[in-house]
Amino acid sequence: MTSEKVLQVQGNIRHKGFQFSVDCTLPMQGVTAIFGRSGCGKTTLLRLVAGLEKVNQAKVHFGTQVWQDKGVFVPLHQRRIGLVFQEHSLFSHLTVRDNMLYGYVRTPQVLRRFSLESISILLGLETMLDRRIDALSGGQRQRVAIGRALLTSPQLLLLDEPLSALDYRTKSEIMPFLEHLSQHLGVPILMVSHSVEEVERLANQIVFMDHGKIERIERLQQALSRVDSPLFRHEGASSILMAELANQDAGDGLSELVLAGCRSILWIPKISYQQGEQVRVRVLARDVALSLIAVIDSSLLNVLPAKIVQITMQDEARVLIKLLVGVQTLFAQVTQRSLRQLQLTEGMSVYALIKAVALVG
Amino acid sequence: MFDITSDDLSAIILTLKLAGLTTLILLSIAAPLAWWLANGKSLGRVVVQALVALPLVLPPTVLGFYMLMMLGPKGAIGGQLESWGWHHLAFTFEGLVVSSVLYSMPFAVQPLQETFSNLGRRPIEVAAAMGANAIDRFFTVILPLCKGGFAIAATLTFAHTIGEFGVILMVGGNIPGETHVLSTVIYDYAESMNYEAAHRLSFILLIFAFAVLFTVYALNKRFETVKL
Numbered sequence: 001m002t003s004e005k006v007l008q009v010q011g012n013i014r015h016k017g018f019q020f021s022v023d024c025t026l027p028m029q030g031v032t033a034i035f036g037r038s039g040c041g042k043t044t045l046l047r048l049v050a051g052l053e054k055v056n057q058a059k060v061h062f063g064t065q066v067w068q069d070k071g072v073f074v075p076l077h078q079r080r081i082g083l084v085f086q087e088h089s090l091f092s093h094l095t096v097r098d099n100m101l102y103g104y105v106r107t108p109q110v111l112r113r114f115s116l117e118s119i120s121i122l123l124g125l126e127t128m129l130d131r132r133i134d135a136l137s138g139g140q141r142q143r144v145a146i147g148r149a150l151l152t153s154p155q156l157l158l159l160d161e162p163l164s165a166l167d168y169r170t171k172s173e174i175m176p177f178l179e180h181l182s183q184h185l186g187v188p189i190l191m192v193s194h195s196v197e198e199v200e201r202l203a204n205q206i207v208f209m210d211h212g213k214i215e216r217i218e219r220l221q222q223a224l225s226r227v228d229s230p231l232f233r234h235e236g237a238s239s240i241l242m243a244e245l246a247n248q249d250a251g252d253g254l255s256e257l258v259l260a261g262c263r264s265i266l267w268i269p270k271i272s273y274q275q276g277e278q279v280r281v282r283v284l285a286r287d288v289a290l291s292l293i294a295v296i297d298s299s300l301l302n303v304l305p306a307k308i309v310q311i312t313m314q315d316e317a318r319v320l321i322k323l324l325v326g327v328q329t330l331f332a333q334v335t336q337r338s339l340r341q342l343q344l345t346e347g348m349s350v351y352a353l354i355k356a357v358a359l360v361g
Numbered sequence: 362m363f364d365i366t367s368d369d370l371s372a373i374i375l376t377l378k379l380a381g382l383t384t385l386i387l388l389s390i391a392a393p394l395a396w397w398l399a400n401g402k403s404l405g406r407v408v409v410q411a412l413v414a415l416p417l418v419l420p421p422t423v424l425g426f427y428m429l430m431m432l433g434p435k436g437a438i439g440g441q442l443e444s445w446g447w448h449h450l451a452f453t454f455e456g457l458v459v460s461s462v463l464y465s466m467p468f469a470v471q472p473l474q475e476t477f478s479n480l481g482r483r484p485i486e487v488a489a490a491m492g493a494n495a496i497d498r499f500f501t502v503i504l505p506l507c508k509g510g511f512a513i514a515a516t517l518t519f520a521h522t523i524g525e526f527g528v529i530l531m532v533g534g535n536i537p538g539e540t541h542v543l544s545t546v547i548y549d550y551a552e553s554m555n556y557e558a559a560h561r562l563s564f565i566l567l568i569f570a571f572a573v574l575f576t577v578y579a580l581n582k583r584f585e586t587v588k589l
Contacts (some may be wrong), residue, residue: 077494082490087483089486
């Protein structure tokens with residue numbers, strides 16, 4: 001699918017003081033995250049796209065298909081959308097296999113793009129197809145839910161906070177699957193999330209919502225290069241470094257990555273990706289230190305040459321420094337005192353030091 | 362003690378027939394109604410909910426009286442039937458079925474409404490996304506996931522219909538083989554001081570009622586654990 005598909009959504013809802021008003025055109029490529037605090041209308045937008053929210057005079061066009069417009073309303077079961085919700089919505093009266101096949105058998109043969117075998121291998125479910133749903137862990141259930149949606153060969157995958165009900169470990173077990181999906185399967189994904197980490201790890205573009213309205217639509221790199229990005233509200237500034245996996249098992253339990261756009265090497269705790277695969281490394285600004293020389297006799301493994309682009313005062317003690325590592329943006333949070341002692345200024349060349357253990361691929 | 366006369370036997374069979382038919386009809390009406398009550402948002406919902414629950418608080422004779430008026434030759438329904446060349450429904454078995462359906466309505470609607478609320482919209486929405494239309498969704502998702510609720514609704518309706526008396530007396534009169542059901546037979550026996558016969562049938566009903574309630578509670582327990 002190389003055509004430039006877009007999703008056009010327009011709709012207004014007024015409900016008990018809550019006003020939802022949206023008129024947007026979203027590119028249907030890769031992962032689009034709808035981000036905002038709870039109650040801002042993210043889920044309403046998703047349900048509008050799915051046709052689950054009854055809204056008069058709304059407009060939903062997917063590419064050349066009209067899903068909703070004046071006098072037209074295509075019911076959900078004819079839209080060919082994959083839906084994955086936050087909590088378990090598996091059919092408890094069916095086995096894993098029958099759950100996975102529910103949509104598959106209802107998809108016309110010519111439209112089927114995936115098989116039960118390939119999807120169960122992709123999601124690591126091949127050994128549990130005959131299990132009952134209540135014998136699965138939370139993470140496994142969510143994988144079944146994703147697999148089941150994929151087996152309908154959807155034109156669009158809608159994920160409503162797919163990871164938020166899961167604990168940290170399970171989350172990091174599912175995250176790679178979702179990344180893999182968006183990179184390799186060619187199904188556009190629209191995902192509702194209030195987790196910065198999820199958005200940074202998965203999204204290509206972000207729809208920022210607040211009080212029932214869309215504030216702006218930005219590409220991830222763009223959103224991450226603004227000092228005042230809404231993504232930084234909770235955990236402080238963070239950056240995503242795009243890198244390619246050069247050596248998955250580089251000894252001492254580490255993997256070796258090469259940053260995109262420059263030759264710098266990044267060491268991170270071992271990850272389970274394929275050689276040559278694209279990896280997003282999330283770096284919190286507070287985990288980045290600066291130095292004027294390339295420190296080699298410290299415990300910090302990652303020393304990246306960088307250039308200071310922008311210095312922003314945060315409060316009386318801290319400064320946020322925006323750096324360029326090659327062409328990629330990296331934020332560092334340092335104290336006012338360090339800023340003064342090192343005499344850091346915009347345009348200066350420095351070294352960014354990052355602890356390898358602070359990094360997650 | 363269980364030397365049942367042929368009249369008793371025909372009353373038992375008639376009662377079972379009435380309860381069976383009522384249950385079948387009622388479940389097919391109550392399922393969509395309960396679905397609407399569990400998922401709708403309109404104000405009309407509350408009105409309907411109150412109407413459905415009316416037989417719980419109304420004396421059966423009141424309900425029976427109005428049914429008799431409606432189903433009789435001059436009533437809204439009976440009169441209409443007469444004008445089409447059919448017979449009106451007062452003092453007939455069909456009249457009893459119609460009245461029983463109304464009278465037992467809350468016993469079918471309420472358990473169904475509760476299971477539907479517990480089920481939530483999620484499974485249905487997901488099924489729709491996977492290409493299942495409304496009928497498909499009902500048979501492959503709602504029915505199997507709510508079978509406990511359906512079983513309870515059916516059992517309660519059946520049992521409650523067997524136990525009805527006031528409505529029957531008003532609408533059905535007491536015509537052997539047509540409207541002469543167990544509860545009225547017992548009444549007749551007691552009136553004519555035939556306590557032994559009354560006790561015989563009463564005891565059967567007592568055991569039956571206990572067995573039904575036992576089943577309902579056992580089902581309830583079993584289906585509690587099914588939900589994830």
